[in-house]
Amino acid sequence: MSEHPRRVTSADVAELAGVSRATVSYVLNDTPRQTISPSTRTRVLDAAARLGYAPSAAARTLRTGRSDVVLCLLPDWPIGPEVGSMLGNLSAALARHGYTFVVHPGNREDRPIGEIWKAITPAAVIAYTEFTEGEIAAMRAAGVALVVGLFGHGRHQDRRELEVPQQLVGRRQAAHLAATGHGRIGYAYPDDERVRIFAEPRLAGVRAEYSDRGLRGPAVETVALDAVPASHAVRRWQSAGVTGICAYNDEVALAVLAGVRLLGLRAPADLAVIGVDDIAPARLAVPALTTVTTDQVAMAAYLSATVVAAINGRPAPDVPSADLIRLVHRESA
Incomplete structure (x- = not known):
């Protein structure tokens, strides 16, 4: 006797539902232009559910020429609440379109990109x-279908951005x-190079907004997630006449607030601080x-x-x- 249970096939579903395998295929694949009665469709779906039948992804790929998988090649990012929320919502949104979302974290040194996508044969790759x-x-x-999730246009004209x-x-x-009323501001830049792809355009947005208003651009300081070095950045900002800080994200903003407290200062009276993400x-x-x-x-819908x-x-x-973006106004700024 085999140690492994036999895989349920469409023939098993057809036998239980009392229909042909072709009918099972038409129902489960929602094939258009097929006249199948509601009662027959219900019998097939009920039989598939009772047997726990799952169509073969490999067979579907052979039949259609591609899988229903969307592969996301995630860089070596820290997976915080915001990235986790983004991936969860995107998975749910793609599922509504009939696609399975697969995330592969890491970098090119771990495994060549070609090996990853060839192992899956996805319908699309997000990177x-x-x-x-x-x-x-x-x-x-x-x-x-290549869908490159860059923040700005790349040099290749034939791909999606x-x-x-x-x-x-x-x-x-x-x-x-x-x-x-903050005419002179600072920017708290993260000390993690992995998130530069987010930090650079956010800083560019701060600069553009103040430039459009005829105001001086931000004094940029790299801020570690530690109160002591953050307090040193606060001192330098104060010396430069800075009264408000845009932080890369909430974690960096919390480090700035810790530095403010360490110096015996208060926010927002001595230094206003605003973050990103609402963790x-x-x-x-x-x-x-x-x-x-x-x-x-x-x-995710977009x-x-x-x-x-x-x-x-x-x-x-x-x-x-x-x-897409909204302000959450609290006490720090």
């Missing part, structure tokens, strides 16, 4: 780093500080942290629509930037 010309050509030749409006995040921060500790800080947050559900458009050769949708 947040540049590909070489050879990698792009290989994926195109295999019928993989995910215009994540990180600059708008910085603009929202800067606009709030400018509106509350739970931001609400518990003293003072509670003013921040900006992204509507991750709307972002990203999934962009992926589906790329797979089907349609134009990408516009970024819903007007409603």
Whole structure:
């Protein structure tokens, strides 16, 4: 006797439902232009559920020429609440389009990119780093829709870009500080090089907002997640006449607040601080942290629509930037 249970097949479903295998295939694949009665469709679906039948992904790939998998090549990022929320919402949004979302974290040194996508044969690949010309050509030749999630346009004209409006995040921060009377501001830059892809456009947004208002750009300091070095940055900002800080994210903002307290200063009286992400500790800080947050559900809907458009050769949708970023006003700024 075999040690492993036999895989349930479409023939088993057909036998239990009392229909042909072709009918099972038509129902489970929702094949158009087939006249199948509601009662027959219900019998097939009930039989498949009772048997725990799952169509073979390999067989589907052979039949259609591609899988229903969307592969996300995630860089060596710290997976914090915001990135986790982004991935969870994107997985749910793609599922509504009939696609399975698979995330592969790491870097190119761990395993060559070609080995990863060839092992899965995805319908599309999302990535947040540049590909070489050879990698792009290989994926195109295999019928993989490449969706590169860069923050800005890359040099390749034949690929899709995910215009994540990180600059708008910085603009929202800067606009709030400018509106509350802070003519000289600073920017708390993260000391983690892995998140530079987010930090640079956010800083660019802060600079652009103050430039548009005819105000001087931010004094930039790299801030570690430690109160003592953060206090040194606070001292330098004070010497430069800075009264408000845009932080890369809430964690960096909390480090700035810790540095303020260490020096016996107060926020916002001595230094106003605004973060990004609205993580739970931001609400518990003293003072509670003013921040900006992204509507991750709307972002996921936009990203999934962009992926589906790329797979089907349609134009990408516009970024819903007007409603994507909002201010959460608390006590720190």
